Amino acid sequence: MTGSFRLGSLLLAGSSVGLAFGAGALGPGTPAGAALGVGALGMIAAGVAGRLRGGAPTADPATRFLERALAADSLDAIAREFRMAVRAQVGASTAVLIAPAPDGQIVALGASDARVVDGESAAFDWLADQRQPVNRADLAARGDASGPAAVRALLDELGGDVVLPLVHRGVLLGLGVIGGARVAPEDADVFYRAMRATTTAAIANTYLDAEARGGSRLARTFDLATAMQESLMPDDRVVRRPTFELRGLFVPVAECGGDLWSWRELGRGRLLLVIADATGHGAAPALLAAVAKGAIDAHWQLMGADLDPGRLLAALNRAIYRAGRTRYMMTAFAAVLDKAAGEVRYANAAQNFPFFIAGDEAKVEVLVARGNTLGAAPEAAYETHRRPMAMGDKLVLYTDGLVDAASPDKGPFGERRLRAAIQAMAHERATRIPELLMAEIDRYTGGNALDDDVTVCAAEFGPTDEGGRA
Structure with a gap:
C-alpha cells in the first residue's frame, strides 16, 4: 500500500x-x-x-x-x-x-x-x-x-x-x-x-x-522546513503556571529562518527557558534550529530538574558542530528559573544579553554572561551564572533581529533604545512585554519589512491568580 x-x-x-x-x-x-x-x-x-x-x-x-x-x-x-x-x-x-x-x-x-x-x-x-x-x-x-x-x-x-x-x-x-x-x-x-x-x-x-549539494535541491525542502520551524516554536498564547507566567512571539522575515525559543517545566518548581538564533536565512538555518530543539529535548528528558544551563549549552555545541560542520552556527541563551532556590541560573553562547527587571522598583538590568558561538569548535565550556530572583521579577530574552530592525532615516533600533523601551514598560506584566516591544519596533520602522527574524519572550517569577497577575 x-x-x-x-x-x-x-x-x-x-x-x-x-x-x-x-x-x-x-x-x-x-x-x-x-x-x-x-x-x-x-x-x-x-x-x-x-x-x-x-x-x-x-x-x-x-x-x-x-x-x-x-x-x-x-x-x-x-x-x-x-x-x-x-x-x-x-x-x-x-x-x-x-x-x-x-x-x-x-x-x-x-x-x-x-x-x-x-x-x-x-x-x-x-x-x-x-x-x-x-x-x-x-x-x-x-x-x-x-x-x-x-x-x-x-x-x-x-x-x-x-x-x-x-x-x-x-x-x-x-x-x-x-x-x-x-x-x-x-x-x-x-x-x-x-x-x-x-x-x-x-x-x-x-x-x-x-x-551543501545545491540550492535547487534544497528549495524543495522549504515546505517541510517551514512546517518544522513552526512546530518548534511554542504558540504565542500566554502560559500561566503556579510559579510563573510567560509569553513569546516569533516574527519570521521569509519562508523560514533560524530563530528558536523553547520552555520546559523541569519539576520541583523549575522552568527552563531557551532562546537561540542560527546564522543565515532560509531552510538550512531552520533545520539547524530543529537539530537544536531535538538536542534540547533529549537533554531535558535525561536531566529533568537537575538540568544545568551551562552543561545544556555544551551539549548543544556538540550537536550544532556536528550538524553545521562550521558552515552553520548558532547563538543561544539558556536559563533555569528556580522558585525553591529563589534564583535564576543562566549561561550564554554569544547571544544578546537579556534584560532582568527587578521587582516593584522595576529596575532594568542586563544579565552579562559570555561564551563561544555554538558550533564554532567541537568542544566548548559554558559557565553557569546565578542571580537572586524574587516574586514579580521578570526576564526578557530576544534575538538580534529586534535591535537590528532599522528605520530608513534613523538606522538600527539598537540596544540603547531597546533598554529605554523595556524600562518604560517595566511595570507591565511579562506577558504583555513581547507584544509591546513588537509594536514599538513597528512604529520605529514605519511598518517596513524587517531584515531578520525577530523573537522575543518574557517570563515573570511568582504565583499567578486567575487574572494572571503575579
Whole structure:
C-alpha cells in the first residue's frame, strides 16, 4: 500500500516529501554522516547507558552508534546500525526505522532488506498526535479505537512492542519500532525518549547536507522546513503556571529562518527557558534550529530538574558542530528559573544579553554572561551564572533581529533604545512585554519589512491568580 504522513492539516505522500530516512530519498550515494551528523546521540548515549544500568556512563555498542553511522555508506546502512545499537542497549530482537520511500510506499529500514510496510493510514494519523514512545500497554488502554487498533496491527506485522513517533507537533517524519527487548518499556523509557528526540533531529540534519549539494535541491525542502520551524516554536498564547507566567512571539522575515525559543517545566518548581538564533536565512538555518530543539529535548528528558544551563549549552555545541560542520552556527541563551532556590541560573553562547527587571522598583538590568558561538569548535565550556530572583521579577530574552530592525532615516533600533523601551514598560506584566516591544519596533520602522527574524519572550517569577497577575 501507499502510506501518507500528515503535515499539519495536509496529507503528503512520502514521495513528495523526500524524507531523509526513505530508501535513497536523497540518492543512494547520500553520505551517511548527513543523517547522523546531528550528534545528539553522541551527546546523550553515554548518559542514557549509565542511567539504564543505574551506574556511571560507560562505552558500549550503543554509545558507538554515532561513529558507526558516520562510517556507513548509505542511509540504509545507518538504519541497520540503529538496529544493532538498540539490540545492544536493550536486547531487542526487532529495531527498525519506518519512512516513506521515493515511490510513496512506507518501508521498514534496518532489517536485512528494506521491505514495504502494509499499514493503515489510521495508524500514521494517530501516531502524528503522539509525543512520546507508545507501547502495547498504552494501546490496550485505548480500547478498540481505529488509530490504536491500526498501530497494534502495525506492531504485529513488524514484531514490535514499542513505537517511537518521530514527530514535531503534528509533523510525522517517521517511526522507530522496537520489539523483543529484555528491558521492560518503563525501565527503558529514558532511552526510548532520548532516541525519539535524537532520531527526529537526525532527519533535519540530512537536509543540511542537501543544502551543501545545491540550492535547487534544497528549495524543495522549504515546505517541510517551514512546517518544522513552526512546530518548534511554542504558540504565542500566554502560559500561566503556579510559579510563573510567560509569553513569546516569533516574527519570521521569509519562508523560514533560524530563530528558536523553547520552555520546559523541569519539576520541583523549575522552568527552563531557551532562546537561540542560527546564522543565515532560509531552510538550512531552520533545520539547524530543529537539530537544536531535538538536542534540547533529549537533554531535558535525561536531566529533568537537575538540568544545568551551562552543561545544556555544551551539549548543544556538540550537536550544532556536528550538524553545521562550521558552515552553520548558532547563538543561544539558556536559563533555569528556580522558585525553591529563589534564583535564576543562566549561561550564554554569544547571544544578546537579556534584560532582568527587578521587582516593584522595576529596575532594568542586563544579565552579562559570555561564551563561544555554538558550533564554532567541537568542544566548548559554558559557565553557569546565578542571580537572586524574587516574586514579580521578570526576564526578557530576544534575538538580534529586534535591535537590528532599522528605520530608513534613523538606522538600527539598537540596544540603547531597546533598554529605554523595556524600562518604560517595566511595570507591565511579562506577558504583555513581547507584544509591546513588537509594536514599538513597528512604529520605529514605519511598518517596513524587517531584515531578520525577530523573537522575543518574557517570563515573570511568582504565583499567578486567575487574572494572571503575579
